[in-house]
Amino acid sequence: MIATRRESIIPEMPPPPRWLASDRSNPLPAAAQSPPAVSEKPDWRLTCLDGIDRFPHPIFQVNMLDVIEKLIALQERDQKIHQTKTELDSVEPQRAAMRAKMSKCETILDNAKTQSNQVESERKDLENQVGSKNDQIAKYSQQQLETKKNEEYKALGNQIIACKDAIRELEDKQLELMEKAEEVAVIVENAKKEAAEIKSDIDAQIGKMDAREKELSAEYETLKGGRSELAEAVESRTLRLYERLLKVKLDPVVSINAENMCGGCHMQAPVQTTVSCRQDQELVTCPNCGRILFYSDETDFAESA
Numbered sequence: 001m002i003a004t005r006r007e008s009i010i011p012e013m014p015p016p017p018r019w020l021a022s023d024r025s026n027p028l029p030a031a032a033q034s035p036p037a038v039s040e041k042p043d044w045r046l047t048c049l050d051g052i053d054r055f056p057h058p059i060f061q062v063n064m065l066d067v068i069e070k071l072i073a074l075q076e077r078d079q080k081i082h083q084t085k086t087e088l089d090s091v092e093p094q095r096a097a098m099r100a101k102m103s104k105c106e107t108i109l110d111n112a113k114t115q116s117n118q119v120e121s122e123r124k125d126l127e128n129q130v131g132s133k134n135d136q137i138a139k140y141s142q143q144q145l146e147t148k149k150n151e152e153y154k155a156l157g158n159q160i161i162a163c164k165d166a167i168r169e170l171e172d173k174q175l176e177l178m179e180k181a182e183e184v185a186v187i188v189e190n191a192k193k194e195a196a197e198i199k200s201d202i203d204a205q206i207g208k209m210d211a212r213e214k215e216l217s218a219e220y221e222t223l224k225g226g227r228s229e230l231a232e233a234v235e236s237r238t239l240r241l242y243e244r245l246l247k248v249k250l251d252p253v254v255s256i257n258a259e260n261m262c263g264g265c266h267m268q269a270p271v272q273t274t275v276s277c278r279q280d281q282e283l284v285t286c287p288n289c290g291r292i293l294f295y296s297d298e299t300d301f302a303e304s305a
């Protein structure tokens, strides 16, 4: 974006003297009205106050527009590298979240299946108990046929009645379990359906993530590979300053506008900073944030902020 703005700005930049004369809204201090010629003042240096080691000696015979162009090209590359790396690093956590969602779904299905198995197991147990009671009834009935004692016959009869009562209770429980089994079967079916749908969705998403990860990895390597060429094009001291700024800021190179406002920190810089920028004879940095500045009268930070 900056490059686009920059490209459109550079050819249109008026020469400093004309601007100085016409800019009535920003009257310049006397010193700024007459910038020293390079040959007259060879120790001309930056006036930044943020403590960063700037340029102890001025860079002469360097086209500052060219330097800025190269820095912006490098900055754009670094921003792309950063964006790509950030996106690349976000893939694995997203994939892990997808897997966790799938795992949660599978756990719900497993729990439903376990509940269904428990109900089935209880139902079988009741069935066995009913069978056992029926066996007892058959045994007591046989004993009744065989006994000749009236009391024993009566006692066996009571046992048979007790068994039948127990069977009725068991059958009531069986009915309750059958109802429960039907409910659990619905839960299991729904959980299966949901798990299948989610799995299909997650598989598709993970597939896309895998493909995107491959693309990003390749893109990242390509971007990184071409960076050294862009960096080598920048003069070494300028590059060192840029690299130092890059460690703490993603936009080491920003514009300053006609209102002397820095595009990085949005703070007002001294008029001289803007004047120096427009003269394009030295590398200028923001006295507040330390970013490298270039002039752009098309930037309205108040609107974009």
Ligand SMILES: [Zn+2]
Residues within 6 Å of the ligand: 262, 263, 264, 265, 266, 267, 286, 287, 288, 289, 290, 291
């Ligand atoms: Zn700034």
